[in-house]
Amino acid sequence: MTAEPQAKIRSFRQIEEISLGAAANSFSELLCHYGELDQRVCYVGVDTMDREFQRRFPDRAFDVGIAEQNELGVATGLARMGLIPIVQAWAPFTPLRNFEQLRTYLCRHNCNAKLVTTTLGLTNCSHGTTHHDLESIALYRTVPNLVVLTAVDDEQFRQAFHAAMKHVGPVVIMGPPEIYAPGADRLTPLPIETHGTFVIGKAEWVRRGSDATIVSVGHALRYVLDAVDRLQGKGISVSVINMCSIKPFDAECIEEAAKTSKAILAVEEQNINGGLGSAVAEVIAERRLDTYFQRMGIPDQFVEDLGDWTYTRSRVGLTADEVVRRICGMLSAAR
Numbered sequence: 001m002t003a004e005p006q007a008k009i010r011s012f013r014q015i016e017e018i019s020l021g022a023a024a025n026s027f028s029e030l031l032c033h034y035g036e037l038d039q040r041v042c043y044v045g046v047d048t049m050d051r052e053f054q055r056r057f058p059d060r061a062f063d064v065g066i067a068e069q070n071e072l073g074v075a076t077g078l079a080r081m082g083l084i085p086i087v088q089a090w091a092p093f094t095p096l097r098n099f100e101q102l103r104t105y106l107c108r109h110n111c112n113a114k115l116v117t118t119t120l121g122l123t124n125c126s127h128g129t130t131h132h133d134l135e136s137i138a139l140y141r142t143v144p145n146l147v148v149l150t151a152v153d154d155e156q157f158r159q160a161f162h163a164a165m166k167h168v169g170p171v172v173i174m175g176p177p178e179i180y181a182p183g184a185d186r187l188t189p190l191p192i193e194t195h196g197t198f199v200i201g202k203a204e205w206v207r208r209g210s211d212a213t214i215v216s217v218g219h220a221l222r223y224v225l226d227a228v229d230r231l232q233g234k235g236i237s238v239s240v241i242n243m244c245s246i247k248p249f250d251a252e253c254i255e256e257a258a259k260t261s262k263a264i265l266a267v268e269e270q271n272i273n274g275g276l277g278s279a280v281a282e283v284i285a286e287r288r289l290d291t292y293f294q295r296m297g298i299p300d301q302f303v304e305d306l307g308d309w310t311y312t313r314s315r316v317g318l319t320a321d322e323v324v325r326r327i328c329g330m331l332s333a334a335r
Helices: 003-013 022-037 051-056 068-080 099-107 136-141 154-166 220-233 251-260 276-286 309-314 320-334
Strands: 041-045 061-063 084-090 114-118 147-150 171-174 204-207 212-216 238-242 245-247 263-271 292-298
Touching: 022 041, 022 051, 022 084, 022 154, 041 068, 068 084, 068 099, 114 154, 136 147, 136 245, 136 263, 136 276, 147 154, 154 171, 204 220, 212 220, 212 251, 212 276, 212 320, 220 238, 220 263, 220 320, 238 251, 251 263, 251 276, 263 276, 263 320, 276 292, 292 320
Parallel strands: 041 061, 041 084, 084 114, 114 171, 147 171, 212 238, 212 263, 263 292
Antiparallel strands: 147 245, 204 238
């Protein structure tokens, strides 16, 4: 074996994973809370049984094993019988392995089910390419009746969960990153003191600036906010939009950004095709907005060079340094 592959293997073995974080604890707490409030609430998992819910409500706790297609089939049946299934799932296997069941079973019948997924993007990097979630946003956006929400931290996850439970119909919540592998950057507290009211169909303005706007989602906001702090040190004022509602999409906030800043950059930890950047581009094109726009995401490729989350995403250019470089270049070109 050559020296280079050995170095990669050593990096791979040194990954420090956090199997359960604050958001995982919140999920169990919220699940049991709604189970207590409403006898229609039940749990459906894929080898992920929530033990506290099972202890308290054994007749409403179901686990199908590692079988994502069956999971959504069972959830559809329960919802059609009048129950409210809360489905715990892992990306990318939901939606990749059960997209037909999501589309044709659950959403075609507008079932009142709530899906909570984790490990958006490259956070599940240690298991390799098969476990990288590059397509979720693009796929979810194409499914009628489906509401798609994201959360950047534990507080926003709680807000999104409450909003999802009030909505009658299928909802997917893509959970925050602290549920899995943080990487060398660690999971330091985000510079977001508090969130406003969570409203389905509305984005969150995290920062307000006058030079450029970054639209981001989920844990990509971690390196976006780092980059914005660095840009501020260069005298560049940048707005940040957390697109916590992917579907319905807040087109009005994109229009406002186009009118108040010189450039818009979409940053996401998904394939650059079909996801958040594509949604922003659609608004800009259809509303004929006069702004300089770029997408930043995972290039149209598989990510084979693996380390921890920090290393893996750096190999495809998803870093604070790259965000700074992009914004500086866009503003220079926009003058």
